[in-house]
Amino acid sequence: MSAATPRRPADGRDPVRALLRGVGAYLLVALVLAFFALPMLWLASAPFDRRPGITASLPDFTLANFARLWDNPNAVNSLASSLVLAVGSAVLVVALSALAAYALSRVHIRGRDGLLYALLLLSSIVTGTAAMVPIFLLAAELDLVDSYLGVILVLTGGLLPAAIFILKDFMDTTPRSYEESARVFGASPLRVLRDVVVPVVRPGLATVGVWTVAQVWGNFLIPFLLLRSPDKSPAAVVMYTFYTEGGQPDLALISTFSLLYSLPVVLMFLFVSRRYGFRLHGGIKA
Amino acid sequence: MADITLNRLAKVYPGGVRALSDLDLTVRDGEFFALLGPSGCGKSTLLRTLAGLEEATGGSVHIAGQDVTALPPGDRDIAMVFQDYALFPHMTVHENIAYPLKIKKVGKGERAAKARETAEELGLGHLGERRPGQLSGGQQQRAALARAMACHPRVFLFDEPLSNLDARMRLEARTFLKKLQRELGVTTVFVTHDQAEALAMADRVAVMESGALRQVGTPTEVFRRPASTFVASFIGSTPMNLLDGELVAGGGAVRVSGRELPVPDGARAHLKEGDEVVYGVRPEYLRWSERAVDAALSGTVSVVENLGSAHLVTLECDGGLGVQVVVPEEHEPAVGARGWAVPREDRALLYRDGELVGATPAEVPA
Ligand SMILES: Nc1ncnc2c1ncn2[C@@H]1O[C@H](COP(=O)(O)OP(=O)(O)OP(=O)(O)O)[C@@H](O)[C@H]1O
Ligand SMILES: [Mg+2]
Numbered sequence: 001m002s003a004a005t006p007r008r009p010a011d012g013r014d015p016v017r018a019l020l021r022g023v024g025a026y027l028l029v030a031l032v033l034a035f036f037a038l039p040m041l042w043l044a045s046a047p048f049d050r051r052p053g054i055t056a057s058l059p060d061f062t063l064a065n066f067a068r069l070w071d072n073p074n075a076v077n078s079l080a081s082s083l084v085l086a087v088g089s090a091v092l093v094v095a096l097s098a099l100a101a102y103a104l105s106r107v108h109i110r111g112r113d114g115l116l117y118a119l120l121l122l123s124s125i126v127t128g129t130a131a132m133v134p135i136f137l138l139a140a141e142l143d144l145v146d147s148y149l150g151v152i153l154v155l156t157g158g159l160l161p162a163a164i165f166i167l168k169d170f171m172d173t174t175p176r177s178y179e180e181s182a183r184v185f186g187a188s189p190l191r192v193l194r195d196v197v198v199p200v201v202r203p204g205l206a207t208v209g210v211w212t213v214a215q216v217w218g219n220f221l222i223p224f225l226l227l228r229s230p231d232k233s234p235a236a237v238v239m240y241t242f243y244t245e246g247g248q249p250d251l252a253l254i255s256t257f258s259l260l261y262s263l264p265v266v267l268m269f270l271f272v273s274r275r276y277g278f279r280l281h282g283g284i285k286a
Numbered sequence: 287m288a289d290i291t292l293n294r295l296a297k298v299y300p301g302g303v304r305a306l307s308d309l310d311l312t313v314r315d316g317e318f319f320a321l322l323g324p325s326g327c328g329k330s331t332l333l334r335t336l337a338g339l340e341e342a343t344g345g346s347v348h349i350a351g352q353d354v355t356a357l358p359p360g361d362r363d364i365a366m367v368f369q370d371y372a373l374f375p376h377m378t379v380h381e382n383i384a385y386p387l388k389i390k391k392v393g394k395g396e397r398a399a400k401a402r403e404t405a406e407e408l409g410l411g412h413l414g415e416r417r418p419g420q421l422s423g424g425q426q427q428r429a430a431l432a433r434a435m436a437c438h439p440r441v442f443l444f445d446e447p448l449s450n451l452d453a454r455m456r457l458e459a460r461t462f463l464k465k466l467q468r469e470l471g472v473t474t475v476f477v478t479h480d481q482a483e484a485l486a487m488a489d490r491v492a493v494m495e496s497g498a499l500r501q502v503g504t505p506t507e508v509f510r511r512p513a514s515t516f517v518a519s520f521i522g523s524t525p526m527n528l529l530d531g532e533l534v535a536g537g538g539a540v541r542v543s544g545r546e547l548p549v550p551d552g553a554r555a556h557l558k559e560g561d562e563v564v565y566g567v568r569p570e571y572l573r574w575s576e577r578a579v580d581a582a583l584s585g586t587v588s589v590v591e592n593l594g595s596a597h598l599v600t601l602e603c604d605g606g607l608g609v610q611v612v613v614p615e616e617h618e619p620a621v622g623a624r625g626w627a628v629p630r631e632d633r634a635l636l637y638r639d640g641e642l643v644g645a646t647p648a649e650v651p652a
Contacts, residue, residue, distance in 0.1 A: 175370060175372065177368040177369075177370050177372035178372050178374060180339050180359075180366075180368070180372070181366065181368060181372035181374075182374075182385070182389075183339065183358075183359050183360060184337055184338075184339070184359045184360065184364065184365065184366045185360065185365070185385065185386040185389050185390075185437065186359075186360025186361070186386070186389050186390065187360065187389050188360075191389070195374075195385070196374055199374075199376040200374070200375060200376060202376075
């Protein structure tokens with residue numbers, strides 16, 4: 001706010017050049033953004049289009065696609081299935097990994113880190129394609145084929161090591177003096193866990209929960225393998241049935257379903273990040 | 287009545303580190319007791335063993351006559367303030383203060399009233415709804431104190447409660463804590479590695495070195511008559527001068543750097559001619575003289591440090607021996623000047639093999 005500074009540059013050419021440069025930069029950014037945003041755009045427009053193609057275009061507006069999807073017996077069901085699987089796994093993963101991570105963080109066992117790394121490595125195999133046959137046989141043996149529980153257990157087993165890994169990091173950064181302080185006041189170990197440790201690592205628990213839901217929501221292989229009846233199939237599997245016998249995708253159904261399929265995950269991320277604030281370490285939001 | 291008695295208390299950590307070796311100690315009821323020692327000497331271990339956070343590997347701990355050695359921390363009726371305060375970050379100040387009461391199943395209304403009252407007492411009244419993260423270091427410290435106070439324990443244990451405060455706050459907190467302890471009259475053990483803090487606050491001080499007690503006594507006793515050269519060099523803001531010497535013929539004087547100094551009264555009976563001793567005298571107990579004096583150390587001034595109301599003068603004696611003297615502000619000597627340092631006879635001490643010569647049994651812990 002000094003009077004000595006000229007309002008505009010004395011040289012008349014400069015503003016024009018700066019303007020051109022600015023326009024150029026924005027144009028470039030817009031193009032790059034558009035490239036990456038196109039699939040999203042398609043997801044937002046195609047469901048409302050009477051005859052959607054594989055290109056994003058201004059829709060010939062209609063809600064008929066939603067009505068058609070509503071009539072498809074498996075579509076709505078499948079979202080409920082996905083929800084059961086995701087929530088079931090998330091609850092199991094959070095509860096088990098919290099207990100395991102707490103113990104691993106507080107008790108020193110010889111070879112603890114090696115054990116964790118080995119588990120992490122193996123876990124990617126457990127839920128991977130390589131273990132398809134053994135998993136199916138095991139589930140058949142335990143009478144867990146075509147049950148949600150079977151899918152939840154297999155997915156939980158696969159996700160636990162990584163979840164323990166993430167949570168142990170949170171627990172490690174929580175000062176022991178919090179717990180010792182509570183112990184001196186007479187709190188039992190479970191009480192300490194409930195009153196002190198869990199609230200302090202809540203952002204970590206939220207991270208693991210959301211991550212588990214997202215993983216399970218998008219998992220195709222395990223439910224495809226273990227759930228035999230079509231009415232139990234989760235969304236990721238049902239999507240696969242929206243093809244004609246000739247292998248042609250039914251774009252109207254697929255796009256509409258994709259939109260419904262992705263919305264819950266987006267909403268969950270927004271909710272949890274507002275509620276807990278994803279931060280990687282300890283502290284608690286006021 | 288809540289005195290604390292340690293009986294041959296020992297702690298060996300799983301790795302084989304011997305942190306406490308056979309300590310015998312009694313802390314009296316209502317006493318403000320300081321555990322003082324250099325880093326790693328076992329102060330925290332001792333405090334944590336009192337609290338029950340560490341299991342003793344030998345000996346026993348009695349609180350108010352009750353053997354608590356095997357009791358879990360929650361059953362000992364103690365409260366501990368940790369160095370990092372350990373306030374729960376997800377609870378407000380009031381909730382933090384009320385938490386011990388909640389565990390003791392005190393009703394909700396009573397709990398809240400007690401928390402508010404204690405917070406008020408410690409000047410935290412307007413901060414009750416804040417979280418620890420929104421408090422200054424001094425306020426956090428008082429919140430931690432309030433939490434310890436609210437459950438009316440028999441014993442307070444403080445692990446370096448002031449070390450996270452800046453120098454000015456620390457002085458304030460020192461006075462505050464001492465006054466508070468006096469008012470509450472609760473037996474208090476506090477750990478510090480700052481000798482000035484221990485002398486200023488405690489009724490009695492225990493000086494520790496590598497897991498053992500070197501001396502237990504009032505601040506005055508420990509300051510005036512350190513029982514060993516270790517305690518002597520550890521206590522005092524300017525370390526004691528410890529000068530190698532030898533008893534001259536007749537046993538009436540000690541020869542230090544070519545000068546003969548009188549032997550202190552209490553030590554005379556225990557010494558004989560030719561004994562190698564260490565002559566100990568605090569810089570505060572040396573009188574400065576610009577004129578030659580007989581029974582005095584002499585040398586040239588090599589360094590003058592300003593202490594504010596006095597000067598700390600380093601005198602380089604003949605033979606290269608360095609002696610520090612506190613000189614009143616009006617006598618500031620020039621560097622290079624000649625000077626004499628006269629020991630106050632009743633404050634000079636003699637050490638043989640690191641131990642005080644002529645110490646009374648009370649001064650040397652078993
Ligand atoms: N959990 C532990 N396992 C093994 N050794 C330990 C453990 N805790 C402390 N020690 C060892 O015991 C000794 C005493 O430790 P302590 O923490 O009591 O010292 P301190 O006097 O409190 O020191 P500081 O002033 O640095 O806090 C040290 O040698 C330390 O290395
Ligand atoms: Mg310590």
